[in-house]
Amino acid sequence: MGMIGGGKDAFIGAVHRLALNMDGQIELVAGALSINPEVAVESGRSLFLDESRIYTDYKIMLEKEAAMPVEEKLDFVSIVTPNFVHFEPAMMALEKGFHVVIEKPITFSLEQAKQLKAKVEETGLDLLLCHTYTGYPMVKQAKQLLQSGVLGKIRKVYVEYPQGWLSTFLEGTGQAQASWRTDPKRSGKAGSMGDIGTHAFNLAEYVTGLQVVKICADLNTIVEGRMLDDDGAVLLNFNNGASGVLMATQIAAGEENNVKIRVYCEKGGIEWKQEDANTLLVKWLDKPAEIYRAGTGYLDSFASHNCRTPAGHPEGYLEAFANLYRNFALTLKAKISGEHPKEEWLDFPSAKEGVRGMAFIENVVKSGQSDYKWISFEV
Amino acid sequence: MGMIGGGKDAFIGAVHRLALNMDGQIELVAGALSINPEVAVESGRSLFLDESRIYTDYKIMLEKEAAMPVEEKLDFVSIVTPNFVHFEPAMMALEKGFHVVIEKPITFSLEQAKQLKAKVEETGLDLLLCHTYTGYPMVKQAKQLLQSGVLGKIRKVYVEYPQGWLSTFLEGTGQAQASWRTDPKRSGKAGSMGDIGTHAFNLAEYVTGLQVVKICADLNTIVEGRMLDDDGAVLLNFNNGASGVLMATQIAAGEENNVKIRVYCEKGGIEWKQEDANTLLVKWLDKPAEIYRAGTGYLDSFASHNCRTPAGHPEGYLEAFANLYRNFALTLKAKISGEHPKEEWLDFPSAKEGVRGMAFIENVVKSGQSDYKWISFEV
């Protein structure tokens, strides 16, 4: 595979490489790793790429690689650039016949997301959208338990993503991550809601299997001088009548990345948080709560397929990320071999989730500006 | 002291007695423990009351006790009846010269609460409103830390009170607690928001020292047939510009009483939850979080005054409740002796908090019915 963006000092590109390397099934062989040609070359060399496949322009990479013999050319490309450079390379990659991996949020606007989704459907190619938290085995176990009906109908959803790293005017120091994420030209209409709110939103829809139909948002820009929201809370209504609360903030000083979801049903509920990622609490109305653990023998096939080590040897964020890549690769491989991918492999976020994520951003910004309480969640 | 309500099988009356007994400074000597005369008498006997001070009507009790010599008569009365029987006995007790302890919410309506507050001010007598969670030493430590300024300005408040015990139509079974709490004639305008939302609201205002000025509420009645809200979430705005989220639900199946508060400031934040009541987490932007513990030597005077046992010997709900009574009793005793009560003793909720709690109920119901997002918090 090849990578667009993710040169030296980029954060998420390095994470992608850690994740795709892990299982030894995917090899990075080409890259247009930076818009700065020097950085692109230097980064490619440090990753042991063949000189001929270190590119300084992703368009050239896609052109050249598309022209290669099938057994040599890239299977897919990963796009790990800032939000405003997602759409064009993704469209071009699909048009050139490459499957695509893309960071969230999928595009810069909802309109782009819809076009990209149409292109995916038109080409029949696969797209992986990196909502990492859905790669955790215990998140998958939660989804399976909720869908099994054993807990009854879903009534209430609390999902939260508290971070503290933007508690100061970090973008004023030139810090790279802070700079583009707080810049509407590069990040999009929303700040914290685009960056982490979309993760929380996706997690809620993934785990519950429900869709948000109405929202009421309170968005705030707490740190002086900041150009986008850095804090927000959203009241949710789901298509089965359940209600919920989504909280995402980047000014919760002292918080790291403890994304957490709780879902309550008629007979009990589930609770999962990234800080204790290998545990799923299952609570019951009238019997002791249960502690489901990754790597154990009693898990559902969707959860156990995504575990690598025995129970008690913790797997973390990189393994969750690697699960996205592994399931994507297993799916591609099966299709290439003319086989039908297993349900467990197909369980990765794609263009559909991308469109809903972009709709979340646009709706939440609209609601944040509205004097009315509820607005319909428009896609 | 004497008690109104709280006969056999009442829940909160028994809790009051456990709490007031604990420190051996308060003696229950009279009671009108039930409107059912038989229950009143039986309950009084089981509590070793003198036959002459077992009453079947609180009005008679207040009349007779008021006429007794000062060294014999009651110092104060505790009113532990359902919400709709708070106002009249409290007004009468104050008029008869008794200090008053009263369960929350203070009255049945905001209007009553204001009248009661006026009466307290007019008589110069003391009133203790039983917001138990403010009696925990680590809640007091949190308040002191936030007020000290060491964490910087408050920016965000999350407070939640999830319960699961009303997940089914329990009032349909005749269960006493469920029956009156879900009955608008006995409970008031709100269900879960009155019963536990007021606790969460009080906790937030107490710990932060701020006041809510705007709210946006989503109230739900989840269980079919129920007459009042059993679930809700409220977006908050505080008078210093901070925002917040309050969540209170009684249909979170599997949850007990894990009321929890998180407050984030410029430099760090605090986190406290009842499930781990003897611990206060203090988080910092750029150094390790700290675990403050009850009973240790490094606590503030407000926290340490409210600890009874050495660190690691857990104190719980009854001790927190007993702290309310102890501080109230210490205050009365000091005033009787003509001394000035210590600041630490005066730190108990009273009529002012009662009025704000009733205002919370009325505003939250109003907002829940409104199509507009924000309404002013009117008192």
Next chain:
Amino acid sequence: MGMIGGGKDAFIGAVHRLALNMDGQIELVAGALSINPEVAVESGRSLFLDESRIYTDYKIMLEKEAAMPVEEKLDFVSIVTPNFVHFEPAMMALEKGFHVVIEKPITFSLEQAKQLKAKVEETGLDLLLCHTYTGYPMVKQAKQLLQSGVLGKIRKVYVEYPQGWLSTFLEGTGQAQASWRTDPKRSGKAGSMGDIGTHAFNLAEYVTGLQVVKICADLNTIVEGRMLDDDGAVLLNFNNGASGVLMATQIAAGEENNVKIRVYCEKGGIEWKQEDANTLLVKWLDKPAEIYRAGTGYLDSFASHNCRTPAGHPEGYLEAFANLYRNFALTLKAKISGEHPKEEWLDFPSAKEGVRGMAFIENVVKSGQSDYKWISFEV
């Protein structure tokens, strides 16, 4: 009831009063609260004792009270003096016909403990030995689960009591608690092993229902100048063939009182610790661990009898202590009424446990000095 010892500034006497007051069933009416007559009088007054029943000598108290009419005189006495003043008042109290509550360890020597036990049996009176941790509802739940056989045969026991408060030479500062506990003339043959090792030992035998038959001890005196052990570990063998490890230390700097027990059986195990006293973890070989919680509806009668508040409202050390007193009082009351006490009420530690605790001290000291690995646990 009356109290011997426990005057102003005493630690455990105050705890006893908090515990016995709580349920409003026991009244402190007499006391010989200090060997210092001034302290005795002042302490008695501050506790609202009648002047005629404030004594300056426990012998006089026992004499005078024994001569009173039955409806006036004490039902029982609580002995809360340092270890070396347990035996004589206890023997005299029994001889005078009083039931006895006594702090652990029961006496100064094993020989005394045996004599006291014989006296209890001879008189038919009741004795409560204050091993507080056995008063926690979830400890009782653990015992019941283990005895039910559902977990299979017990194989391994880990029990630990780490404290840090004697990490420095505190007795050198004159601190009262440290001074007598580290003084062999007042404390006995063992320091940490007598003070907290006996609690751990009792907890292990109580929860498992087993008896220790062989031990191998490593005792240490870590802090320079100290006269007794302040740290130790003991390998255990039980009468069913199970093995175990007991750890007790008072130099674990930073530790409070987190006494903890884990028991493993053929099919699963249990884990309880004081820091999270309202939770019992039940682990299983091949299914999710369960979280049993105090105050819930699914508990055993022994556990639920010892809960006062609904699940999630934490009960702590004082409630556990109050459970000892309450069960003792319920037992006495039943016997006085000619009724048979319930099994749940009789479940409190007594002279038998006192003898085993003293045997633990003597055996552990002997083993600590032995070059051989195992010694028989002699009683």
Next chain:
Amino acid sequence: MGMIGGGKDAFIGAVHRLALNMDGQIELVAGALSINPEVAVESGRSLFLDESRIYTDYKIMLEKEAAMPVEEKLDFVSIVTPNFVHFEPAMMALEKGFHVVIEKPITFSLEQAKQLKAKVEETGLDLLLCHTYTGYPMVKQAKQLLQSGVLGKIRKVYVEYPQGWLSTFLEGTGQAQASWRTDPKRSGKAGSMGDIGTHAFNLAEYVTGLQVVKICADLNTIVEGRMLDDDGAVLLNFNNGASGVLMATQIAAGEENNVKIRVYCEKGGIEWKQEDANTLLVKWLDKPAEIYRAGTGYLDSFASHNCRTPAGHPEGYLEAFANLYRNFALTLKAKISGEHPKEEWLDFPSAKEGVRGMAFIENVVKSGQSDYKWISFEV
């Protein structure tokens, strides 16, 4: 690099590959992956090895690879076979000039370990011994804190490794992992003490920087029919006078792999456990405990060098394992380039730790059979 052992269905070989792949700096290019030639070939193919470098005999692999040109041949080999097949391939690899990675325990006997250590020293080649737990960043942080002296002198060490997977006679079912680990011909003199006791022992010596000088062991074989110990506890004495307790068991039904260490010093202590691997608790005698977290900015260079993701994105067992490989690879690369490896890179377990681990096994078995309490820890 090349691998010896670790074919299809092997547990630890797969873990090694996950770990060495992660950082994209190490490539598996050759393997003698099984003694079964068919499995060896099939496994090699599934790992995309070049046919010419799939070997069915490790001796042939080492011969052939040694004869290759330097730019093509292996840099190092990883030996992931059962214990009884460690020594010979390791010796041969060193003799042929390859650096060596080897699973713990390093050899089958102490004598072999010493010979291997001598060979490492003689050849000047590097050896990595896979004590994975020392690869966790927060374990490294603990070591640095203890060595900095800020906590004062070390006094007490508790280390434990409770597992439950051998609670039944699993080897009787033919389960591969259980079979060789409980077989003295393949595993060595000790069962649980060799398999996980050595990890606990290594962790204790690594974190404290101390050496065990005396031990007293209680070894048990709990499950009927088992040929080696499956449970044990060891009292420890360290070379600075500190004492300790090591507990390792494989019959703690319901336990996974929650290896845990606590170290207490004059002024405070540290606590780390694998279940919460990204957290290090630092406790203090007279101030709040601190929560050190992986990925934060305030960590020591040894800890931060071994973190890949921002704080709150959990890293786990595979990352810890990858840290061993990465530090080993960075060290080799530096040496190959004629540079001096950084201190942080050299911080991996090697032959010296291998010898001490084998000495632990031999001493603990000897002590287990002894009637005397203490034996010297002989190397």
